[in-house]
Amino acid sequence: MKLQCAILDDYQQVALKMADWTTIEEQVEVHSFSQHFENEEDLIEEIKEYKIIVIMRERTAFTASLFEKLPKLKLLITSGMRNASIDLAAASTYGVTVCGTASSSEPPTELTWALLLNLARNITLENRALRENGPWQSTVGADLHGRTLGLLGLGKIGGRMATVAQAFGMDVIAWSQNLTKEDTDKLGVRLANSKEELLKTSDFVSVHLVLSDRTRGIIGKQELEQMKRSAYLINTSRAAIVDQEALIKALEENRIAGAGLDVFEEEPMPEKHPYRTLPNVLATPHLGYVSEHNYRVYFTEAVEDIVAFLEGAEIRKIN
Incomplete structure (x- = not known):
């Protein structure tokens, strides 16, 4: 048998x-x-x-x-x-x-950039307007050239993110608990003195940490308040690294410009989850590795x- x-x-x-x-x-x-x-x-x-x-x-x-x-x-x-x-x-x-x-590591890197670029240039919103005969141009895009990308984690995916960001002419800053200047120098990346410095100075913050007891909830209410109101958070790593209740509240109150998300605490996502309707959220159904x-x-x-x-x-x- x-x-x-x-x-x-x-x-x-x-x-x-x-x-x-x-x-x-x-x-x-x-x-x-x-x-x-x-x-x-x-x-x-x-x-x-x-x-x-x-x-x-x-x-x-x-x-x-x-x-x-x-x-x-x-x-x-x-x-x-x-x-x-x-x-x-x-x-x-x-x-x-x-x-x-x-x-x-290439597919999740590419998906992360798809989210970041879409957020920066409002592609989904403008595409919907075009298809539905809405306004012809209703938004002003956020520039990448000359802006700062903050990387939480500089492993394989974080390293690839840094290389692409530099091609766009972005300044790249990175932080994690064990990251050293030797690590960042290899990629021409600036080492943040602290998580707080990275959050306060970045125009885009992208999460590339491994989920562990140390990183669970490492971005919470306090950290989200440290970000610029014009900044975007992108998370294609693991949902639990970011306090989800705090992120939803920050997005509802427009304390940050928006979020690009590919990972969630419950998958498939519940039908009435706030991420499905918040206008400043660009969400994909965990496609990073797909x-x-x-x-x-x-x-x-x-x-x-x-x-x-x-x-x-x-x-x-x-x-």
Whole structure:
């Protein structure tokens, strides 16, 4: 009898087209689920017979209680090598091997710039007006050349952000708790003396930190009040890095010019969430990593992970 493999949250229904799954078809039967299971009971009912499960980023959380109710699960594969929604200790406790895949920093960098540029030049607003026979030019764009981009985090994505910003003629300043002048000098970036300095001097603030106990809520009410009223906040990293209630209030009161957001505390976003209607919010449904190249890498390496598991020699193991 073949092993059963489930691919969860295949929203675009492309997972089976993005890799050669025929290499495991003699041993494994693969099923793809495009719908998101919001209720854990419904999820368990659908996947309780599966020994292998492939998930995409944090779309579905794998908690201790979920692992406990999936006794047949032996291999969990996530896109990327880091997934904060997986309880790795619980996975080990219940005998589940967790493996990952490679992930490119280019797609989220490109999406971040798409949000930033759209905000700066009011592209969505002006496009809607053009399509609906609204006013011909109703906004004045914010310049990038000569303005300051503040980067919270200067890792792979932050570094790419800095390079593009410099091509636009922007001044780039960066800060994180462990960032050094040696790090910033390599990229020709100015090291902020403090988070407060970065927030007070930046025209655009872009978040590129890893979510951890130290970074959770690192941008809150006080930090948002330190930003210029004309400044924009862009977050394509993790929602919890920014205090969401404080951000919503700041946007409602126009304490900052606007926000470009690709990550949220609850995904898919609830129907009546304020981000859906606030006029100074440009939001996308967590598209940062969603690109053809990344998807081909994810699912190709997921197949490789399964092959290695079947051979008893796990690769890219996370737990």
